[in-house]
Amino acid sequence: MSVFDRFSRGDTDDAGEVTKRRGLVERYVDSVTSRTGGGSFVTKSLRKVFPSHFSFLWGELALYSLIVLFLTGTYLTLFFEGSQEVVTYTGSHEPLQGQEVSAAFDSVMRISFEVKGGLLIRQMHHWSALLFVGAIALHMARVFFTGAFRRPRDLNWIVGLTLLLLALAAGFTGYSLPDDLLSGTGLRITNGIILAIPFIGERLAYLIFGGEWPGTDIIGRLYPVHILLIPAAIVAVLSIHLALVWRQKHTQFRGPGRTEQNVVGERVWPAFAMKSIGLLFLTAGVLTAMGAIFEINPVWLYGPYDTAAATSFAQPDWYIGFLEGSVRLFPPWEFRAGGFVINTLVFSGILIPGIVFGGLFLAPTIERRLTGDTADHHLLDRPRDAPNRTAAGAASIAFVAVLFLGGAQDVVASTLDFSVGHVTTVLQFAMILAPPIVFVITKRTCVELRDRTGPERTERRVPVERTADGGYHIPDDQLEDWMLAGGAAPGHFDEMADHSTVRGKHAHRDESDPVHADEEALDEMRDDAGADR
Amino acid sequence: MTLVAAPLALAAAFGIVTFLGSGAATGAAPSEPVDGAELFATQCSSCHGLDGLGVEGRGPTLEPEGEASADFVLRTGRMPMATTDRQAHRGPVRYSEEEIVALVEHVGMIGSGPDTPNIEIEGADVSNGGELYRLNCAACHVASGAGAPIGGGRQAPNLLEATPTEVGQAIIVGPGSMPVFSEFEPQELNDIAAYIHEALTDDDTTSASRFGGAGPVAEGLAAWILALIPLVALTRWIGRPKDGRDHPEDAAGPDGDDGEPSIDDGTEDSELVST
Structure with a gap:
């Protein structure tokens, strides 16, 4: 067997x-x-069947970036030293000769210039991290805008968001490890945000950093978190994420032959497996090329962290940009409440990211409340068909995008040759005005698109014969039309039990008729149909 | 920055050059000794005054300036300015060597500022220069030397275009918004200039392409444009549905063993499907 x-x-x-x-x-x-x-x-x-639409592959893009991250990261751990012990740099990079640096920074310099392939692997690791979160963001956008997050997959939406948070944590801890001037600045801001937490901030910051800033412990503490705790958590939560996808099956776009009760697509074996493995290699290839061609995070240029030193264009990696922007754009409010100082970082560093992620976590609940729709959904909406959801999503993206630009407000000003102050003011207004404006425009666009009559579509009618034993049968000479109509494989007509004809929409197709190019599939269908008789 | 700023600067420079057109700048015969005072009167006095003590509302007094300052602004093309409501930017040099020497000497007599330091980067301590650079310069000029906006519409300029001597002059003069750093030893000036020249301008540490020294912002943009978008295009290629290859599968529902594949192939569960 x-x-x-x-x-x-x-x-x-x-x-x-x-x-x-x-x-x-x-x-x-x-x-x-x-x-x-x-x-x-x-x-x-x-x-198992996977829908063919390309947007279903974006989650895999994230998965494959993660695999590259694990492989390159493992190599880096062989050489990285998670310690802030002060050593004298004696490596091959002349401009830092004789500088007192931390052992962590020293080891990153050694990885970059002495370890074989070290710079390539380090740069691949960093590019992969940027791609990882980017792919997650796209994947989430697809899931949100098509309504795939609705019941019963609201559960997996929450699991996925947890993965996003873990990805951000992994990215941030990794960014901080080299102990260079940029990452030290980032840690200093984090330290400030933790200090700003009311009631427990100071004690918590002491606990995490092992005392006053900068202390000598934080790199050594972040290291196991970055290479052990977070990856383990990612693997665990990712397993749940994928198991739920397996269990609940994929959603699919509406189309001929697609119902709430089935999934139409390619089987894992052999077609989808090959495609997916191909995507793994393509992802690894692109990331290798990035690591080989483009410089990223040149720590030798930033130099070792020093509390007295500073550099401009001090930004985090892109996915923390919204938090940086929140801190940069928020007005410097500060007041006292019951002996505690509530300063601007409470709003910008804690409240705003809390609202962003709270909104994401609650999105399925909010939609259920607003629409009263508590049913299970397996068919996806086109974004235009849910104007309110699409508009809300676009408005949220607009808000985060403004924060994101705010995090790079000096680079924006420099690039456009504007004053930083003006850019900041404009973005502060945009932070409040952009979301409602985007909401109205998006909703209007969706409604227009939805109500527009579509292009002329041809219809094909395919007669389906009922057999004596109660089954259904498509005559051989109708198989082609049946497939063109997007019909399911012969023998699977339980959804259409009461229709003697199946009406399929024959949407736009390529010039070359794919069916003729696919005789083999047709033969297979005929054989299957034959078996049915 | 350069993408946007360069055409503007060019246009401004072009305007100035045509405006000055046939002035003394280009008229002086090479053999004739240049008279600094005369040149100053024709070229500088409309803003700085004939006596160099400034003109109300047009230009500042040169009393606190000196040879280093005059040499710096003339050799980097910052003077004469295109417009007074903006910071002076680096531009084409508008005077001949003799004219610059004469003007610098003249301004040196008006003001009390320092003379041009003698910057020698040969044999300087680059590593020490790097440390001083990070402590004193990087906050505005960026660790990469790319320069950054510093508020009020002003820019800390890109240092990669500056010669070691210009770096030394700027440190002790503090042009524009830049503070005067008067506490450095001469050797430290050499070190900083050497670091900028050798570690930033002539940086050949890696052969990888870089993104203008703008740090993570440029890197994030590159990750999206050069990696994510091409990969999404590749998923478009991979994920293209192939007609006739699609198979249906019974929908899940997390409630039971209903996940049987549903192609009716004549085996026992075909009955299960058709009931």
């Missing part, structure tokens, strides 16, 4: 035995499952 029996293309002899020789992977899987059992589970998994 092979795992792949149900993938057979009819290469059987008269006795029903499969005659086709299986491929290497297939034989290997069979040899394992024949000893361990679990074959039916593997079969089921390999026959």
Whole structure:
């Protein structure tokens, strides 16, 4: 009994035995499952269906960036030293010769200039981190704007957001480890935000940093968090994330043959698996090229952290940019409440990110409350079909985008040759005005698009015969039309039990008729249909 | 910055040059000794006054300035200014060597400021210069030397275009908004100038391309434009649905063993499907 029996293309002899020789992977899987059992589970998994739309691959983009992160990160741990012990730099980079630096900074310099392949791996690691969060953001945007976060996947939305938070934490701790002038500045801001927490701030900052800023402990403490705790948490939460996807199955866009009760797409084996592995290699390839060609985080230029030193253009990595912007744009409010000082960082460093993430976590609940729609949804909305949701999402993005620009307000001013003060003022107003404006424009656009009559669509009618035993059958000469209509594989008509014809929309198609180019698939369908008789 | 600023600066410079057109600047014959006072009167006095003590509302007194200051602004093209309501930017030099020497000498007699320091980067302690740079300069000029806005519409200029001598002059003169750093030893000036020249301007530490020294902002932009967007385009290529390859699968619902694949292939669960 092979795992792949149900993938057979009819290469059987008269006795029903499969005659086709299986491929290497297939034989290997069979040899394992024949000893361990679990074959039916593997079969089921390999026959799982993934929707073909390309936006469903963005989560995988994040997954594959994460794999590159783990591999490159492992190499870096072989050489990195998580310690703030003061050493004298004696490496090969002349302009830092003889400088007193921390052991952490020294080891990053050694990775960059002495370790074989160190700079490439370090730069790949950093580019991967930027890509990782970018892919997560796109993936989230797809899930949000198509309504995939609704019940029953609201659960996985929350799991995914937890992953995002972990990704941000991983990024921030990693950014901080080299102990260079930039990362030290970032840690100093973090220290300030923690200090600003009412009631417990000071004690908490002491606890985390091991005393007054800068102390000598923080790098050594962030290191195990960065390479052990957060990765372990990411693996755990990611497992839940993927298990839920497996269990709940994918959502899909509306289309012919797609219902709330089925998933239409490509099976894992062999088509989707190959595509996905291909994407892994492409992702790794792009990241390797980035690491080889483009400089990132040149710590030798920033030099070791020194509390007395400072540099402009001191920004965090892009995904912390909204927090930096919040701190830069918020007015310097400060007041006292019951013996405690509530300063501007309470609003900008704690409240605003709290609102951003609180809103994200509550998005499914808020939508349920506002629409009263508590049903399960497996079919996706086009963004235009849910104008309010789309507008709310766009407005939220506008808000975060303004914060994001605020975090780089000096670079923006420098690039556009404006005054920093003017840029800041404009962005402060934009922070308040942009979201409602974007909301109104987006909603209006959605409604216009939704109500516009679509392009002429041709319809095909495919007769489906009912067989004596109660099954359904498509005549061979109609199979092509059936497929063009986007129909399901023959034999699966339970959704259409009461229709004698299936009306499929024949939307825009390429010039070349893909069906003719795909005779093999057609043959397969005929065979399947034949089996049904 | 350069992308946007360069055309503006060019336009401004062009305006000035045509405006001054056939002035004494280009008229002086090379053999004739240049008279600094005369040149000052034709070129500088409209803003700084004939006596160099400034003109109300047009230009400041040169009394606190000196040879270093005059040499700096003339050799970097900051004087004459295109307009007085903006910070003086680096631009094309408008005078010949003789004219600059004469003007510098003249301004040196008016003001009490310092003379041009003798900057020698050969044999300087680059590492020490780097430390001083990070402590004193990077806050405005950026660790990479790229320069940054410092508020009030002013810019700390890009240092990668500055010669070691100009760096030394700027440190002791404090042009524009820059403070005067008078506490440095001459050797320390050499060290800083050497660091800027060798570690920042002539930086060949890695052969990787960099993004203008603007730090994580440029890197984030690069990650999106050069990595994420191309990869999304690749998913578009990979994820293109292929007609005829699509299979349906019964929907999940987390409630039971309903996840059986649903292609009816004649095996036992075909009945399960059709009921």
